[in-house]
Amino acid sequence: MKGRMVALSIPGLLLPGVAWAAESGKIVDPVESWNHLWHEVLIDLFIMGTIFAALAIHWLIKYRATSPDQVGRGPTLSRAQAWSWAMVPAFVFMADDFFLAAKGWTVWNTYRKVPENAMEVKVTGNMWYWQFEYPNGATSTYAYDTKEGDGLMVPVGTPVVLRMTSNDVIHSFGMAEYRVKEDMMPGRITYIWFYPKEEKQSWVTCVEFCGTLHSQMYAPVKAVPPAQFDAWLKQKKSTL
Numbered sequence: 296m297k298g299r300m301v302a303l304s305i306p307g308l309l310l311p312g313v314a315w316a317a318e319s320g321k322i323v324d325p326v327e328s329w330n331h332l333w334h335e336v337l338i339d340l341f342i343m344g345t346i347f348a349a350l351a352i353h354w355l356i357k358y359r360a361t362s363p364d365q366v367g368r369g370p371t372l373s374r375a376q377a378w379s380w381a382m383v384p385a386f387v388f389m390a391d392d393f394f395l396a397a398k399g400w401t402v403w404n405t406y407r408k409v410p411e412n413a414m415e416v417k418v419t420g421n422m423w424y425w426q427f428e429y430p431n432g433a434t435s436t437y438a439y440d441t442k443e444g445d446g447l448m449v450p451v452g453t454p455v456v457l458r459m460t461s462n463d464v465i466h467s468f469g470m471a472e473y474r475v476k477e478d479m480m481p482g483r484i485t486y487i488w489f490y491p492k493e494e495k496q497s498w499v500t501c502v503e504f505c506g507t508l509h510s511q512m513y514a515p516v517k518a519v520p521p522a523q524f525d526a527w528l529k530q531k532k533s534t535l
Contacts, residue, residue, distance in 0.1 A: 322410050322454055324490045328402045329474040336395060343388065406475070409488045413454040416447070420459070420466035420479040423508040425499065433531035437514035445531075446515035447499060449491050450524035456488040467503030470516060476502060491518035 358367060372380070417428040426436045427447050437444035449455045459468055461479040469476040473489035501512035519527070 322490055323405050324492065325402065325406050326474050326490070328405050332395070332398055332402050335398070339391060339395060406487070409456045409486070410454040413456040413488055414450070415456050415458060418457050418459040418468065418479070420461040420468070420501070422463050422506050423512040425514050429528060431528060431532050433528055435531065439508055439511040444514070445527070446517060448517050448519060448524060448527055450521040451491050451494050451518050452521065454488055454490045456486055459485050464505050465503055466501050466505050466512070468499060469502035470497060470499045472497035472516070478503060494518055494520060
């Protein structure tokens with residue numbers, strides 16, 4: 296039946312591990328880790344770009360032709376000098392790249408470790424809408440044609456893990472506000488988690504082409520106060 300949820304709570308898919316900061320006992324927000332790493336990458340690119348731009352301008356001025364008939368001649372380097380000019384900059388930049396790559400894996404590990412107190416929401420992708428099922432059996436969606444529905448409702452201050460699958464083709468669940476993206480495939484269960492720390496509305500969009508109405512496959516993500524979420528969940532349950 297269209298939109299029907301499949302059983303997602305399969306033993307072995309609930310990966311162990313808690314994303315806690317050992318020194319403070321607080322949840323490590325993947326958004327903060329991602330933003331910090333991206334900030335470092337931008338600084339890295341700025342420094343390297345500045346160095347190469349300065350060298351290029353220096354050489355353009357120093358070795359510019361002073362007459363139409365002038366022919367340039369490169370410096371004569373010993374083998375040791377040639378290897379030094381080639382390898383030292385390469386090792387310096389590669390060391391920097393490996394350092395950032397290692398930090399990237401650290402951020403990835405944060406994304407894959409679901410906090411113990413996370414609320415689980417089951418998500419099914421369909422052409423062309425999302426269906427969300429909550430722990431009490433209540434469901435919500437957002438229609439692509441009428442633009443009606445609640446979308447994904449979550450309580451502020453509680454980490455949320457999404458167990459996801461697809462009823463038809465490959466979709467990809469992307470929430471730019473929370474820096475998360477994960478593919479959804481028929482017959483397979485994937486997951487992501489995020490941490491809504493403040494009251495806001497953002498959007499989830501499908502970021503994998505899935506058919507003619509792919510561009511219409513989006514829904515609101517509403518982070519609301521816990522009391523409001525509980526009341527909404529109770530109301531949704533009563534309509535089943």
